[in-house]
Amino acid sequence: MLNLEFKGRDIVSIEDFSREEINYILNISRSMEPLASKGSDMLKGKILATLFFEPSTRTRLSFETAMLKLGGAVIGFAEAEVASVRKGENLADTIRTVENYADVIALRHPLDGAAKLAAEFSKVPILNAGSGSEEHPTQALMDLYTMQKEKGKIDGLKIALVGDLRYGRTVHSLAYALSLYDIKLYLISPESLKMRKEVIHAVENKISVVEGTDLEEVIPQIDVLYVTRIQKERFPDAAEYAKVKGTYKIDLKLLKNAKKDLIILHPLPRLDEIAAEVDATPQARYFQQVWNGIVVRMALLALVLGAVK
Amino acid sequence: MVEKELRVSKIKDGTVIDHISGGYALDVVKILGITGREKRVMTIAINVPSKRFKVKDIVKIEGRALNTEEVNKIALVAPHATINIIRDYCVVEKLEVKLPKVIEGILKCVNPACISNSNEPAVSKFYVQSEEPLLLKCHYCGYLLERADVLQNL
Numbered sequence: 174m175l176n177l178e179f180k181g182r183d184i185v186s187i188e189d190f191s192r193e194e195i196n197y198i199l200n201i202s203r204s205m206e207p208l209a210s211k212g213s214d215m216l217k218g219k220i221l222a223t224l225f226f227e228p229s230t231r232t233r234l235s236f237e238t239a240m241l242k243l244g245g246a247v248i249g250f251a252e253a254e255v256a257s258v259r260k261g262e263n264l265a266d267t268i269r270t271v272e273n274y275a276d277v278i279a280l281r282h283p284l285d286g287a288a289k290l291a292a293e294f295s296k297v298p299i300l301n302a303g304s305g306s307e308e309h310p311t312q313a314l315m316d317l318y319t320m321q322k323e324k325g326k327i328d329g330l331k332i333a334l335v336g337d338l339r340y341g342r343t344v345h346s347l348a349y350a351l352s353l354y355d356i357k358l359y360l361i362s363p364e365s366l367k368m369r370k371e372v373i374h375a376v377e378n379k380i381s382v383v384e385g386t387d388l389e390e391v392i393p394q395i396d397v398l399y400v401t402r403i404q405k406e407r408f409p410d411a412a413e414y415a416k417v418k419g420t421y422k423i424d425l426k427l428l429k430n431a432k433k434d435l436i437i438l439h440p441l442p443r444l445d446e447i448a449a450e451v452d453a454t455p456q457a458r459y460f461q462q463v464w465n466g467i468v469v470r471m472a473l474l475a476l477v478l479g480a481v482k
Numbered sequence: 483m484v485e486k487e488l489r490v491s492k493i494k495d496g497t498v499i500d501h502i503s504g505g506y507a508l509d510v511v512k513i514l515g516i517t518g519r520e521k522r523v524m525t526i527a528i529n530v531p532s533k534r535f536k537v538k539d540i541v542k543i544e545g546r547a548l549n550t551e552e553v554n555k556i557a558l559v560a561p562h563a564t565i566n567i568i569r570d571y572c573v574v575e576k577l578e579v580k581l582p583k584v585i586e587g588i589l590k591c592v593n594p595a596c597i598s599n600s601n602e603p604a605v606s607k608f609y610v611q612s613e614e615p616l617l618l619k620c621h622y623c624g625y626l627l628e629r630a631d632v633l634q635n636l
Contacts, residue, residue: 306595
């Protein structure tokens, strides 16, 4: 019997979790599906603070929805121009203040390592809702949950991560998580947006990794196509962005050579990297992913607050 | 002979850091925080012929015996260095440099977006992933630093 203790635990980096722990989170997520439909009072009396120092629609609403569906309450802010930051307060002080108001904190911050620092100062669990271009562990967990739900398993899959692999935090966390499974990973990006070396270093000894630039070449082989937006806001200069903008375009023509049961995922928001014509195909699963995000975050909130064991 | 004596002249009390890889003596001096304005006699020999390595650097510091922490710092830039503590012209102690598993407060993360480079009360911290070639991992952002990065941000 595994001893899986989550109460009081921070969810900072996907690297902190074993395969058993991730599978356990995915199992609890599955048990949250009915509660996500009909609601629950499992976390009644508990407060989630969403501290978003960077704009976000999906992740913040997803965390807040998850908390509300479990009967908890939500406080927080959604942009960096909040009073405390304007006055020059640092993150450590903000955390040491907010921990008095809330039972759990979901944090998004523009700097790498912000969630780790917050966790070192906080008495209450920190859920990393995206730290700089470094990690986004709850997104990785919902991606895994989606793969498992759609394909029935994760082991044995051939998975391509496509687009901005350098600045895209979701793909960093996802690559770490996938390295715990028996999969083949294709990393497809423009040369200037190749996967960060620390991620490659951490995963290449565990799973088979193929790096490349040509998506058409790998499309017939893969089971999961994970597409990311090339993020303008993370580029140091506009000329560099212009060079790689629109490198990959997922459309019906490309999908002609794909497996029938391929699934296409995207952390959203998308721009033009997936053509609207793809939305109606059975392969498009990116909007189902959004629902899965709620149940995974419900599971995480219930686990770190000790409401489920 | 005269030239050789000039290069390796003995010191009375202090530290001799020998077998520094050729060309890295100034980095060793820098990592020890020595500016040259300490009013202490110092000899720095760069690219002198060596039997063990083709060339090596030597740093001699009069009147200062290095402590273990300082010795370990040297391992970041000169992993093969040997350290002799000298008293009254004799070697009283020989120390091997040894890289600690965790390096705190000495280096800055090279990732400009790392939280440890902001106005937070965070002390930089790195985990040694590999000694040869040197690979350090930032505790906060996970960035990997190589020897070239370490030398750049001393």
